[in-house]
Amino acid sequence: METGHSVAINVVNLWCAPFDQPASDGLRGYAVTLLQPVAGHCRQRPIHVSYHVSEDRLYSAPLNRIGDFEFDDDVAEVFPDMIRRSVPGYASMLSLIGQCAETYAAPNTNVYDLGCSLGASTFAVQQHAPVGCHVHAVDNSAAMVARLRQTVAQQHCTGAQQHCTGALIEVHEADIRQTDIRNASLVVLNLTLQFLPPDERDSFIDRIADGVLSGGAILLSEKISFADPAQHQLMTTLHHDFKRSHGYSDLEIAQKRTAIENRLVPETLDTHVERLGEAGFSTVCPWFQCFNFASVLAVK
Ligand SMILES: C[S@@+](CC[C@H](N)C(=O)[O-])C[C@H]1O[C@@H](n2cnc3c(N)ncnc32)[C@H](O)[C@@H]1O
Numbered sequence: 001m002e003t004g005h006s007v008a009i010n011v012v013n014l015w016c017a018p019f020d021q022p023a024s025d026g027l028r029g030y031a032v033t034l035l036q037p038v039a040g041h042c043r044q045r046p047i048h049v050s051y052h053v054s055e056d057r058l059y060s061a062p063l064n065r066i067g068d069f070e071f072d073d074d075v076a077e078v079f080p081d082m083i084r085r086s087v088p089g090y091a092s093m094l095s096l097i098g099q100c101a102e103t104y105a106a107p108n109t110n111v112y113d114l115g116c117s118l119g120a121s122t123f124a125v126q127q128h129a130p131v132g133c134h135v136h137a138v139d140n141s142a143a144m145v146a147r148l149r150q151t152v153a154q155q156h157c158t159g160a161q162q163h164c165t166g167a168l169i170e171v172h173e174a175d176i177r178q179t180d181i182r183n184a185s186l187v188v189l190n191l192t193l194q195f196l197p198p199d200e201r202d203s204f205i206d207r208i209a210d211g212v213l214s215g216g217a218i219l220l221s222e223k224i225s226f227a228d229p230a231q232h233q234l235m236t237t238l239h240h241d242f243k244r245s246h247g248y249s250d251l252e253i254a255q256k257r258t259a260i261e262n263r264l265v266p267e268t269l270d271t272h273v274e275r276l277g278e279a280g281f282s283t284v285c286p287w288f289q290c291f292n293f294a295s296v297l298a299v300k
Helices: 073-086 090-104 120-126 142-155 198-211 229-245 250-260 269-279
Strands: 005-009 034-038 041-047 049-053 110-114 134-139 168-173 184-190 212-225 283-290 293-299
Touching (some): 073 090, 090 120, 090 212, 090 283, 110 120, 142 168, 184 198, 229 250, 269 283, 269 293
Parallel strands (some): 110 184, 134 168
Antiparallel strands (some): 034 041, 212 293
């Protein structure tokens, strides 16, 4: 795969496209068009945005000292490639986020994408959310937020752009723990809760539940652990096999694991389901699991 080129790509398909799918200009990259909102729903009119696609080689060389994983500029640069090759089922998670937006996102309400990174979930929501719905994309990584702002501006769908006909995206550089959640028809936490200290997660989810409207939903995707050590070992092995099959070496897998183990603390699926129930969501339904990654839909 060639890397480091600016190519016109589909912002949503960027995260979904097969690794080796050639782009139309011959670069090995990603699919090409972005669907623009038409009459409130983004389905038909293709527009192009420019995006820099780089291959994740961050842990390929031996490191003397492996620091804690940060969502810094280096990571933001390679993030689409990193997440697609590291998270089995990521494309399916994004696809359900879009479907949930179709079902739950309502006019004159807020949708929150908490820990939005480069906006994969944000755009999945926006493409399916109705006119009059405000999509708030929140992240505390300056590197991620700067890139997302650029993409959103290219897409002409900020509140400042009069000709946007679909849901508007507002990008916030902020800590999700300090973000006010109100009048929410849908809250997306796609692979983000796992980065908060475990002892802050109950109160954080409680606060989100308070801001979700009756009939609204939260969609939570996480890396999970398993109470049974044999299951935990099996799923970890299969996850590492997945990464190997997507081109990561044993060294890359080992160094990334060391970097991230203090930052990403997984919990069991039962813990997530219980927490959401206790926060006041009446229907809590795990809908997806691929190895040690799972996604839960909870409706208030
Ligand atoms: C794995 S990425 C999320 C991927 C993204 N949701 C997607 O669907 O592609 C986790 C993101 O959460 C953000 N994050 C972690 N802790 C945060 C916090 N306390 N406040 C805001 N953002 C946070 C990180 O900066 C990072 O961009």
